[in-house]
Amino acid sequence: MPLARTVKMMAGAPLGSGKQYMSWIHLDDLCRLFIQAMEEPQWQGTYNAVSPNPVTNKEFTETLAAVLHRPLVLPKVPEFGLKLMMGEMSEIVLASQRVSAEKTLKQGFKFEFPTLRAALESFYGEE
Numbered sequence: 001m002p003l004a005r006t007v008k009m010m011a012g013a014p015l016g017s018g019k020q021y022m023s024w025i026h027l028d029d030l031c032r033l034f035i036q037a038m039e040e041p042q043w044q045g046t047y048n049a050v051s052p053n054p055v056t057n058k059e060f061t062e063t064l065a066a067v068l069h070r071p072l073v074l075p076k077v078p079e080f081g082l083k084l085m086m087g088e089m090s091e092i093v094l095a096s097q098r099v100s101a102e103k104t105l106k107q108g109f110k111f112e113f114p115t116l117r118a119a120l121e122s123f124y125g126e127e
Contacts, residue, residue, distance in 0.1 A: 004124065007065050013074040015082060018058030020096035023050040026113035026122065033109060043107060052101040055116050057093075067120040 006012045025033075030049055037043040055063070058076075065072045082090040101111075113119040 003061070004064060004068065007061070007068050007070050007072075010070055010073055012061055012065055012070070012072055014058040014061045014072075014076045016057070016077065016079040016094045018056060018061070018076055020057050020094060021054045021098035022057055022060050023048075023054045023097050023099035024060070024116065024119070025049055025051050026111075026119040028122075029111050029113055032112070033104065036107075036109060040107075045103075047104050047107075048099045048101055049104075050099045050101050051111060051116070051119070052105060052114055053116065054098045060116065063116050064120055064124075067117065067124050 003012065029051070033047075033049055037047065062072065079090075079094060082094060086093075113122060
């Protein structure tokens with residue numbers, strides 16, 4: 001994960017205001033969700049494959065730094081800097097998306113990693 005690499009090098013920082021929401025899902029939960037949706041006929045229609053707990057960019061960055069045991073020493077990356085470096089692609093990291101997992105939960109799906117810290121620890125907890 002590119003963000004983990006920057007945090008490991010102590011160059012991580014929230015992007016823009018850091019208030020933009022990020023929906024995420026652990027890879028194991030994503031695979032289990034796909035399998036359950038294919039195997040159980042009551043799963044009909046469209047579902048959001050996201051954790052039930054979206055976080056802000058600032059929360060994500062701080063949690064990742066804590067799991068990696070690295071301090072966040074740099075200030076937030078300003079929005080204008082991201083736009084200057086990334087152009088239109090900056091909209092991807094500056095946009096806020098708080099996607100609901102309610103329909104998935106109503107189908108009875110149980111997330112193994114519903115919280116970001118547990119999800120990140122499963123990947124980086126031993127580092």
